[in-house]
Structure formats: structure tokens, C-alpha cells
Amino acid sequence: MESSNIKYRIAKSRGAQIITTVLAFSIVLPLIFILLFIIKSGIQHVNWHFLVNVYKPEGEPNPGIGHALLGTILIVVTASIIAIPIGILCGVYLSENKTSKLAYWSSLCVDVLQGVPSIVIGIVIFAWLHQRFGYFALAGSFALGIMMLPIIIRSTEETLKLLPDTLKEAGFALGMPFHRVILKVILPCGISGILSGVMLSVARVSGETAPLLFTAGVSHYLSSNVFKGPMQSLPLLIYDYYSLPSRETDPNSFINQAWGASVILLVFVLLLNISTKLITRKWKVQL
Amino acid sequence: MAETVQMEDQVKYQTVAPAKSLSYASRVKRSYRQIKVESAFKVALVSMGIFMVVLVFGIFLTLVIGSSQSIKTFGISFLWGKKWDAVNDVYGAWPFLAGTLLTSFLALFISIPFSIAVAIFLGEYFPKGWFSELLKNTIELIAAVPSVIYGLWGFLVLVPFVRTIEIKLGIQQQQGWGIFTASLILAVMIIPYAASLGRSVIQMVPSALKEAAYSLGATRWEVIKNVVIPYTKSGLFAGILLSLGRALGETMAVTMLIGNSNDIPKSIFATGNTMASAIALFFGEANDIRRSSLIELGLVLFVITMIINMLGKRVIKRFTN
Numbered sequence: 001m002e003s004s005n006i007k008y009r010i011a012k013s014r015g016a017q018i019i020t021t022v023l024a025f026s027i028v029l030p031l032i033f034i035l036l037f038i039i040k041s042g043i044q045h046v047n048w049h050f051l052v053n054v055y056k057p058e059g060e061p062n063p064g065i066g067h068a069l070l071g072t073i074l075i076v077v078t079a080s081i082i083a084i085p086i087g088i089l090c091g092v093y094l095s096e097n098k099t100s101k102l103a104y105w106s107s108l109c110v111d112v113l114q115g116v117p118s119i120v121i122g123i124v125i126f127a128w129l130h131q132r133f134g135y136f137a138l139a140g141s142f143a144l145g146i147m148m149l150p151i152i153i154r155s156t157e158e159t160l161k162l163l164p165d166t167l168k169e170a171g172f173a174l175g176m177p178f179h180r181v182i183l184k185v186i187l188p189c190g191i192s193g194i195l196s197g198v199m200l201s202v203a204r205v206s207g208e209t210a211p212l213l214f215t216a217g218v219s220h221y222l223s224s225n226v227f228k229g230p231m232q233s234l235p236l237l238i239y240d241y242y243s244l245p246s247r248e249t250d251p252n253s254f255i256n257q258a259w260g261a262s263v264i265l266l267v268f269v270l271l272l273n274i275s276t277k278l279i280t281r282k283w284k285v286q287l
Numbered sequence: 288m289a290e291t292v293q294m295e296d297q298v299k300y301q302t303v304a305p306a307k308s309l310s311y312a313s314r315v316k317r318s319y320r321q322i323k324v325e326s327a328f329k330v331a332l333v334s335m336g337i338f339m340v341v342l343v344f345g346i347f348l349t350l351v352i353g354s355s356q357s358i359k360t361f362g363i364s365f366l367w368g369k370k371w372d373a374v375n376d377v378y379g380a381w382p383f384l385a386g387t388l389l390t391s392f393l394a395l396f397i398s399i400p401f402s403i404a405v406a407i408f409l410g411e412y413f414p415k416g417w418f419s420e421l422l423k424n425t426i427e428l429i430a431a432v433p434s435v436i437y438g439l440w441g442f443l444v445l446v447p448f449v450r451t452i453e454i455k456l457g458i459q460q461q462q463g464w465g466i467f468t469a470s471l472i473l474a475v476m477i478i479p480y481a482a483s484l485g486r487s488v489i490q491m492v493p494s495a496l497k498e499a500a501y502s503l504g505a506t507r508w509e510v511i512k513n514v515v516i517p518y519t520k521s522g523l524f525a526g527i528l529l530s531l532g533r534a535l536g537e538t539m540a541v542t543m544l545i546g547n548s549n550d551i552p553k554s555i556f557a558t559g560n561t562m563a564s565a566i567a568l569f570f571g572e573a574n575d576i577r578r579s580s581l582i583e584l585g586l587v588l589f590v591i592t593m594i595i596n597m598l599g600k601r602v603i604k605r606f607t608n
Contacts, residue, residue, distance in 0.1 A: 117536025
């Protein structure tokens with residue numbers, strides 16, 4: 001009686017382990033499906049013309065996504081220029097002041113900002129800037145920059161908290177002023193953690209569509225001026241071409257271009273993520 | 288002897304000393320500048336702290352001001368107004384609120400077994416080794432795929448798949464789009480959030496507790512069921528809350544798959560809209576009261592996600608302390 005009970009319990013334990021393992025691995029399947037499917041249906045449309053040419057009406061030969069590629073790069077770079085200094089300084093502030101009232105509220109606001117849906121940030125930037133400036137790329141950069149802030153701030157803060165206090169004390173003992181201790185000792189020591197936070201935030205926002213819908217707007221023309229006029233970006237191009245009517249059979253149809261653009265975007269985002277992982281692993285950073 | 292040592296010291300000191308010795312006045316000037324820069328730096332740090340608070344309050348205020356027209360016209364009953372009628376300019380949020388809640392909770396319901404399984408697998412069964420590292424990183428990559436790509440994939444693969452299911456089940460409208468399709472893709476997208484937090488809280492369970500249970504003769508599953516899960520209950524709950532927050536605000540993939548109708552969804556296979564997808568679809572060409580109502584939808588979304596996130600963060604903080 002007792003031995004059969006034990007056998008039953010062991011069998012139950014084994015069964016639970018098998019079920020857990022199967023469930024855990026079945027999650028990887030959708031990712032593999034998506035990767036394979038997108039690469040299979042997109043890679044054939046990717047060639048040099050596709051990367052450098054711009055929008056052409058359906059039916060014309062050699063259309064491309066050059067305008068969206070340039071737009072995504074410009075918008076994300078501008079967003080980084082805005083967000084990185086603010087994010088790092090705010091992260092330093094939060095790691096240096098743990099007890100003050102302002103730091104508490106500031107930290108709370110970072111938490112709130114992290115959870116704000118991207119579309120809400122899009123319409124807020126629209127409300128701030130659209131009436132005066134219309135659609136323009138810098139507005140998209142502002143929206144993406146706001147989304148980058150919480151990630152950069154949190155990674156900076158967590159990295160700096162892990163550094164030993166003796167580093168800072170040694171700097172002070174040599175008579176270095178506060179700003180030089182931070183800029184010349186603390187930040188260089190935590191650079192790998194901060195860098196991986198920055199890369200993670202870039203990877204996160206470069207695939208964002210919703211905040212760009214009403215800020216940078218949709219455009220079919222090549223534009224390199226971030227201060228004026230709408231600018232196309234890769235995710236918006238995918239969404240735009242998805243909603244345009246198109247013929248499946250034509251290799252240059254909009255939907256096929258969307259597949260090609262998806263491959264480029266996916267490869268870019270995944271490479272950025274994987275290299276962030278490698279950096280964190282090499283320098284043993286905890287995020 | 289002592290003199291020679293002193294001499295050597297002096298010689299050394301002279302070679303080490305800076306070639307260009309500063310005058311007293313310039314040294315005072317330099318340290319004065321240092322002090323000025325230092326206080327400027329401190330001011331910059333504090334102003335960044337203030338900036339974050341101003342930014343978030345600015346976002347909130349902008350949403351409130353933008354939606355004031357709609358709040359004045361429809362009052363609080365906007366939330367359960369049953370019609371979104373663009374022709375007569377009568378707007379109620381209930382179709383979208385219902386769509387949002389239905390998709391999010393359905394997605395949560397689908398994703399919970401998987402995310403808990405991953406958390407247990409990586410936290411308890413295989414906490415170390417290259418194999419679990421690989422699985423962990425792969426699951427984190429799921430969160431990295433842009434949502435518009437999920438939408439595109441869902442449109443070409445998931446929609447026909449759901450359509451065949453609907454035909455087999457004999458459901459009236461067999462278009463493949465709808466709440467269920469959107470929930471499926473949403474479930475995949477939110478799994479990493481709950482799973483990674485669940486994994487880290489499961490790894491925090493003190494091994495003394497588990498060993499005590501093992502020494503009493505418990506099997507592995509009994510340890511997990513009776514020790515690990517009760518101990519990490521609140522942490523797992525927080526992870527689920529955070530993934531719910533993600534699901535509520537997710538826009539693009541849902542917009543592309545939910546079928547976009549303004550009716551209150553009658554079943555999980557019906558078409559509908561979420562608040563985020565309604566904003567994404569209608570905001571571009573909306574004016575006056577319609578735009579104001581859409582901003583109010585954004586305000587509702589902002590408040591709901593804020594409450595859920597704060598709750599989740601608070602639970603985690605209490606758990607880790």
C-alpha cells in the first residue's frame with residue numbers, strides 16, 4: 001500500500017516535470033515560426049535596390065524602402081541624443097539621493113512612465129506640438145526619447161548602486177570635486193551597464209509604431225530634415241503597406257515590400273538585443 | 288647618513304613636483320571655478336529629477352486638458368456609454384473598454400500556464416547552465432520582436448488558422464479576425480514579462496525551506512506545490528499584473544488583428560476594438576469632440592495602466608524586502 005503510494009507520488013512528480021518542460025519549450029515555437037516565416041517570405045525581396053530606392057506606385061519596377069531606413073535611423077539617433085544625457089544624469093541623481101522627497105517622487109514617476117502605453121505618449125506629443133509644427137520627425141524623436149528614458153534611468157541607477165562606495169571615497173580623499181568623481185570615476189566604471197541599458201532602449205524603441213503614427217507621420221518621400229515635414233520610418237512603412245490594397249502575385253507589391261522591410265527591422269532589432277546580451281555577459285552586468 | 292636621506296628625498300620631491308607651479312592667485316581661481324562647476328552639476332542633477340516629475344505630470348495634465356471637452360459633454364457616463372457614434376457625435380467608451388478588458392484578460396488567461404511553467408522550469412528545475420541561459424535569452428527575444436511584425440505575421444498566418452477553427456466550430460461570421468485572434472498574439476507577446484519576473488522570485492526561495500521539505504520525504508513536485516508556489520505567490524502575481532499592464536496598452540498587433548468594429552463584442556470570436564486600437568485608427572482624422580473623446584480614452588488607459596503598474600511594483604518591493 002505504502003510503496004504504491006510512493007510510486008504514485010514519484011510518478012506524479014515526474015509527470016509534472018514533463019508537463020512543465022513541454023509548456024516551457026512550447027513558447028519558443030511561436031518565436032521560431034515567426035522568425036522562419038518572416039525570413040522565408042521576406043529575404044527574397046531584399047536586395048541593394050530595395051535598400052536604397054524609395055517609394056514607387058504599385059506596378060513600377062524596383063521600389064525600395066530607402067526613405068524609411070534613413071528615417072528610422074535619423075529619428076532613433078535624434079531620440080538617443082535627447083534621451084541619453086537626460087537619462088544618465090537622472091540615473092545618477094536617483095542613485096546619489098536615495099532618501100530625499102524629490103528622489104522618491106522622481107523614482108515613482110519613472111515607474112509610471114515605464115508603464116505608459118506607447119500610443120498615449122504619441123497623442124500627448126501630438127497635443128504639444130502638432131498645432132504649431134504639424135507632422136515632423138523631431139516630434140517622433142521626442143516620443144521615442146520619452147520611451148527610452150525609463151530604461152536608461154533604471155539601468156544607470158542599478159549599475160551605479162552596485163559600484164562599491166570606496167571608489168567614490170577614494171576620489172573625494174584625493175580632493176576631487178563631486179562632478180569629477182561622478183564623470184571621471186563612477187561613470188567610466190559603470191559604463192558597460194549604462195551602455196547595455198542604452199542599447200536595450202534603442203532596440204526597444206526602433207520597432208515602435210504607435211508613438212510615431214501621429215508625430216513623425218507617414219511619408220512616401222526621402223527626407224533628411226528632422227525639423228520639418230513628415231518622415232517615414234520602417235515600422236510605419238510596414239503598417240502603411242499592410243493597410244494598402246495589394247496583389248499577392250506581384251513580387252513588388254506593397255505586402256511583399258512590407259515583408260522585406262520586416263526582415264530588415266527584425267534583423268536589426270534582434271542583433272541589437274543579442275549584442276546587448278553579450279555585453280552584459282562579458283562584463284557581468286546585472287540589469 | 289640622515290642628511291643624505293633627506294637630500295635624496297628633496298631631490299625626489301623636486302623631480303615629482305609639477306614643472307609649471309601655479310601661483311597662489313591662479314590656484315584660488317581654479318578651485319573657485321571647480322566649486323562653481325560642482326554646484327552647477329548638482330543643480331543639473333536635481334533639475335533632472337524635477338524634470339521627470341514635471342514630464343509625467345505634464346503628460347497627465349495634457350490628457351486631462353485635451354479631454355476636458357468630452358468630460359464636460361458626457362460626464363462620467365462616458366465610461367459606460369454604449370455607443371461610439373461618429374455621425375451623431377455621441378461617444379461612449381464601453382465598446383472599447385469591453386474590447387480591451389476582454390482581449391487583455393483572455394490573453395492573460397492563455398499566457399498564465401506558459402509563463403508559470405517557464406518560471407518554474409528556469410527557476411527550479413534548471414536554474415543554471417548554458418541550456419537554461421539559452422532558453423531564458425530566447426524567451427527575452429520574444430519581447431524584442433516589434434509588435435507591427437507580430438501583427439503582420441498574425442495577419443498572414445494566424446487569421447487563416449483561426450478561420451479554420453471557426454469553420455470547424457460552426458460560428459456564424461468566419462472572418463478569422465477578432466478578439467480571439469488578437470488575444471492569441473497578445474498572449475505570446477506578454478509571456479516574457481511574467482516569466483522573467485517569476486523566474487527571479489522563484490530563485491529567491493531560501494533553500495533551507497526546500498531542503499526541510501525534501502528531508503520530510505516530499506517529492507520534487509510536492510516541494511514546488513507546497514513550498515515554492517506559496518512562498519512566491521505574491522511575486523508571481525506581480526509578474527502577471529505587469530504583463531496585464533503590457534497587454535492593456537499594446538496597440539499595433541491588436542489593431543491589425545482585432546477586426547476593427549465599434550460594436551460591443553458579443554463573443555470571443557466577434558470583432559471589436561480596444562481603446563489603444565481605437566486611438567490608433569481614428570485619431571488621425573478626428574476633430575473637436577471626437578478627438579477630445581479619443582484623448583479621454585487615452586486618459587482612461589493611462590490611469591488604468593498606472594494603477595496596475597504601481598500595484599505590481601509595490602507587491603514586488605514588498606516581496607524583495
